Amino acid sequence: AQSVTQLGSHVSVSEGALVLLRCNYSSSVPPYLFWYVQYPNQGLQLLLKYTSAATLVKGINGFEAEFKKSETSFHLTKPSAHMSDAAEYFCAVSETGGFKTIFGAGTRLFVKA
Amino acid sequence: NAGVTQTPKFQVLKTGQSMTLQCAQDMNHEYMSWYRQDPGMGLRLIHYSVGAGITDQGEVPNGYNVSRSTTEDFPLRLLSAAPSQTSVYFCASSLEGGGSYNEQFFGPGTRLTVL
Numbered sequence: 001a002q003s004v005t006q007l008g009s010h011v012s013v014s015e016g017a018l019v020l021l022r023c024n025y026s027s028s029v030p031p032y033l034f035w036y037v038q039y040p041n042q043g044l045q046l047l048l049k050y051t052s053a054a055t056l057v058k059g060i061n062g063f064e065a066e067f068k069k070s071e072t073s074f075h076l077t078k079p080s081a082h083m084s085d086a087a088e089y090f091c092a093v094s095e096t097g098g099f100k101t102i103f104g105a106g107t108r109l110f111v112k113a
Numbered sequence: 114n115a116g117v118t119q120t121p122k123f124q125v126l127k128t129g130q131s132m133t134l135q136c137a138q139d140m141n142h143e144y145m146s147w148y149r150q151d152p153g154m155g156l157r158l159i160h161y162s163v164g165a166g167i168t169d170q171g172e173v174p175n176g177y178n179v180s181r182s183t184t185e186d187f188p189l190r191l192l193s194a195a196p197s198q199t200s201v202y203f204c205a206s207s208l209e210g211g212g213s214y215n216e217q218f219f220g221p222g223t224r225l226t227v228l
Binding site for chain 1: 117144146148153154155156157158161163169171172203205213214216217219220221222
């Protein structure tokens, strides 16, 4: 069965600092992996996705994530945080041929001025 | 395109009442799903549909019913509301099944409180 673990329910960084949000997954088949962002009182929107074409995936707003099969990880990074990055971030996994996407518990990112 | 729309935005129910949360999409997506979002638990799949006339259960289906008579609409029915169903509900759609590489598009959510 597939599952997703996001380490840290809250992460706080200073503006301009590196953002690192951690995600580990389990899947019995090659997975598709996603990062979604949720701004206050809104639905989720896609940041980036891994579909096996390349292990380093670039998304919107300067975010990127690297798929590491040996570590079963898909951590999200951004070199320099901006105040507008404050939001909740969800890692998600789906399996080839399946019909379900499983979401992690989410990590709320705070950005300090 | 309006994308995925949900109504109502807010709803307060009393225990035992029933209601329907509406969801519609105008992107001709085959796959639609309902999630509930609770603090610290992420999004949990309630029901999903891979096309008109086809629905199936997700992780937390108890207390909810769905039907899919058209490609566009996927309503979620609460049969007899309970306080444990207090949550934020999101509808989502995608081109293909939830197990594909296609992203899901989410509606703005319905915040439900059951007293």
